[in-house]
Amino acid sequence: MSADQVHFSSTAEAAERQGFPVTTHPRVQRPRRRGDGWLWLTLAALMLLVLALAGGAAYVYRSYEGRIYPNVSIQGIAVGDMTPDQAEAALRARYAAFLRQPLIITYGDRQWTPTLDDLGMTFDFRGAVDRAYNAGRGNGLIGDVQEIAAIWQHGLEIPLRVSYDEMRAQAYLAHLAREIERAPADAQVRLDGEQVATVGSVIGRQVLVDATLSQVSQQLQSLAPATIPIQTRELPPRLDDAAVAAARSRIETILQGPLSLRVGKHEYEWTVDELAQMIVIERVPSGEGDRVVVTLDRSAIEQRLRQIADETEKPGTRPRVAWNNGDLKITKPGKPGLRLDEARARDMVLAALTGRDRTLDLPMIPTDPPVTEANLHQLGIRELVSVGKSDFTGSAAYRVHNIGVGMQLLNGLLVAPGEEFSFNKNIGQINAANGFVEGAAIIQNRTQQEFGGGICQDSTTLFRAAFWAGLPITERWGHSFYISWYDKYALGPRGNGPGLDATIFTGGPDLKFVNDTGAWLLIQAWSDPKTGVAQIELYGTKPNRTVDLTHKVYDHTPAPTEPVFVADPKVPQGTIKHTDKARGGMTIDVYRLVIENGVPRPPELFRTRFRPWPNIYTLNPADIGPDSKPLIPFPSNEQPAQPAPPVEQPTEPPPPPGVEPQPEQNSGEQPPANG
Numbered sequence: 001m002s003a004d005q006v007h008f009s010s011t012a013e014a015a016e017r018q019g020f021p022v023t024t025h026p027r028v029q030r031p032r033r034r035g036d037g038w039l040w041l042t043l044a045a046l047m048l049l050v051l052a053l054a055g056g057a058a059y060v061y062r063s064y065e066g067r068i069y070p071n072v073s074i075q076g077i078a079v080g081d082m083t084p085d086q087a088e089a090a091l092r093a094r095y096a097a098f099l100r101q102p103l104i105i106t107y108g109d110r111q112w113t114p115t116l117d118d119l120g121m122t123f124d125f126r127g128a129v130d131r132a133y134n135a136g137r138g139n140g141l142i143g144d145v146q147e148i149a150a151i152w153q154h155g156l157e158i159p160l161r162v163s164y165d166e167m168r169a170q171a172y173l174a175h176l177a178r179e180i181e182r183a184p185a186d187a188q189v190r191l192d193g194e195q196v197a198t199v200g201s202v203i204g205r206q207v208l209v210d211a212t213l214s215q216v217s218q219q220l221q222s223l224a225p226a227t228i229p230i231q232t233r234e235l236p237p238r239l240d241d242a243a244v245a246a247a248r249s250r251i252e253t254i255l256q257g258p259l260s261l262r263v264g265k266h267e268y269e270w271t272v273d274e275l276a277q278m279i280v281i282e283r284v285p286s287g288e289g290d291r292v293v294v295t296l297d298r299s300a301i302e303q304r305l306r307q308i309a310d311e312t313e314k315p316g317t318r319p320r321v322a323w324n325n326g327d328l329k330i331t332k333p334g335k336p337g338l339r340l341d342e343a344r345a346r347d348m349v350l351a352a353l354t355g356r357d358r359t360l361d362l363p364m365i366p367t368d369p370p371v372t373e374a375n376l377h378q379l380g381i382r383e384l385v386s387v388g389k390s391d392f393t394g395s396a397a398y399r400v401h402n403i404g405v406g407m408q409l410l411n412g413l414l415v416a417p418g419e420e421f422s423f424n425k426n427i428g429q430i431n432a433a434n435g436f437v438e439g440a441a442i443i444q445n446r447t448q449q450e451f452g453g454g455i456c457q458d459s460t461t462l463f464r465a466a467f468w469a470g471l472p473i474t475e476r477w478g479h480s481f482y483i484s485w486y487d488k489y490a491l492g493p494r495g496n497g498p499g500l501d502a503t504i505f506t507g508g509p510d511l512k513f514v515n516d517t518g519a520w521l522l523i524q525a526w527s528d529p530k531t532g533v534a535q536i537e538l539y540g541t542k543p544n545r546t547v548d549l550t551h552k553v554y555d556h557t558p559a560p561t562e563p564v565f566v567a568d569p570k571v572p573q574g575t576i577k578h579t580d581k582a583r584g585g586m587t588i589d590v591y592r593l594v595i596e597n598g599v600p601r602p603p604e605l606f607r608t609r610f611r612p613w614p615n616i617y618t619l620n621p622a623d624i625g626p627d628s629k630p631l632i633p634f635p636s637n638e639q640p641a642q643p644a645p646p647v648e649q650p651t652e653p654p655p656p657p658g659v660e661p662q663p664e665q666n667s668g669e670q671p672p673a674n675g
Helices: 003-017 036-063 084-094 096-100 125-134 140-154 166-180 209-220 241-254 272-276 298-312 342-353 397-410 423-427 455-469
Strands: 072-074 103-107 110-112 121-123 156-158 162-164 188-192 195-199 204-207 226-229 232-235 259-263 266-270 279-284 291-296 320-322 329-332 337-340 359-361 364-367 383-391 420-422 438-443 446-451 473-475 512-514 521-528 533-540 545-557 564-567 576-580 585-596 604-610 616-619
Touching (some): 084 096, 103 209, 125 156, 140 156, 166 204, 166 209, 188 279, 195 241, 209 226, 241 291, 266 298, 342 359, 383 455, 397 438, 420 423, 423 455, 455 473, 455 521
Parallel strands (some): 103 226, 259 359
Antiparallel strands (some): 103 110, 204 232, 259 266, 279 291, 320 329, 383 533, 420 512, 438 446, 521 533, 576 616, 585 604
16 A cells, blocks of 8 residues: 555544544546646645644644633633633632622611522523533534634633522512511500590501512622612501590590589589490591591480489479360469470580580470360360269368368369379378368377368278279278268269278378379369268270179177277366267278279279277376376266177178289278378
């Protein structure tokens, strides 16, 4: 083999080793022509050039194997002649501070140090180094040679790729916001009893996450450590301290002391505690911030003033009315009354509670009489309801007079629906000023002279009218001893008999009943000295009820045989005066039977116990000895015969078995009476 063939071969082998394809062909002997020499020279020159390039490339490859070619930079950092690991280390060293602590986030004296991972940021150091190392490699011989030449001449700058997930950074800031943010708290005011308690407001704080994130994102682009303050804004409360302070001041003004009220002779004090209960604290929203409104409970004030008005009212008097055959006529007009002016009083109280004057004289205004011509015919007085009747035939002149006076005081009176009528209250004082004269009355267990003797005839007559009307009798007392003249007319349609009398005494026993008819009642009362009849008629609206009775007299007790002697300095010395005649005792049970709307009521028991009564004599104290016996002769003919008590004859049988009697109206000893 010739020398030229070895070089080629060698050259071919070298080229083949560099990756270039080499094709060999069988040598063909051609005839030599003119010009073939230049062709061969040119081919030889080209072959030599290729061999030179291949050799140079092979030299460069071997010289920088495992290293980056010179004149290559990554993000401005020269990494030529460095191995990939050295280049990556250089890059990491360049950004070491940023990698270690990219940001410090602060708020006030607090700070946070997020990592790159917290911020969603990553550096592709290996990718940049790989690109630097692969520059001038892997592009084929010609490509590598060309790229290496370009790097050598112009240099190569490779960017460092950094990725940033802004959502991660936002989430980190949102987490910090939960530590920093504070909700605003409104100021508060409340009443603890009489004490005013307030709580100051708190200004809220909100982290401006988006604004802070924008600053963080911008700073991260510099790849240099930095300090970023968190941006915030204040959140004012809806109700501030100034509004609460104003409310507190108003409350303290209201509670500066008790409120004294005077209505005529009546005085009232509203304590500080009571005033505190009338305070109303309300929060009122508004566009520029809420406010607190402190007011007084007008309805509570009006209710208390209404109670005072009821207590201090001086009602107008009712008129006297005549039945006048159904055409009601006012015979004596009622008088106006006085009542607290509640509207003016309320305004005065409201003004006083926000001022300094804590004592008020509240005004009163006149009120119309409760019954006038305007409403007289609306009272429901349209028919006779019941009649009560008694007999006073043979009564002494003083008694006839007092019976007439009492009837005049009762005549024309009105009883309102639901009202409890009191005989004593409506009769008034039983004295000379009221028209009464002195007469015999049962006082201290004996008959004595007293104003109003005979007034029990009137109370008895009214009791019978109420009894036969079926009205609830709330108080009734029988006499202490049996008085025969009350028997007549006592049992109404069932005839005469004892047990339906009613005694009264000023300041003591009374006759009371309730008007349960649902309409007003008119009392028409009169007495006739000629016939000895006393009668009271009740007019109104008659309920759908019937009234009957059963009557039983039992437990007869004989009169005491021993007389009683009483010292009386008014009796002339040497004289014996017979004041009370002996009489026996007995018990009378009257059951009232009422059927209303077809339904029977439980029987009502009216029991009267008449005590045995001795002969009573009065003497001058000088004529009574230590043994309470007279020192002067006692006429034998002075002892009167004892009257026989009424025969025990019940007009009706007692209530059937199983019917419980109502509680007795009066049992035991009867009190003294005017009758």
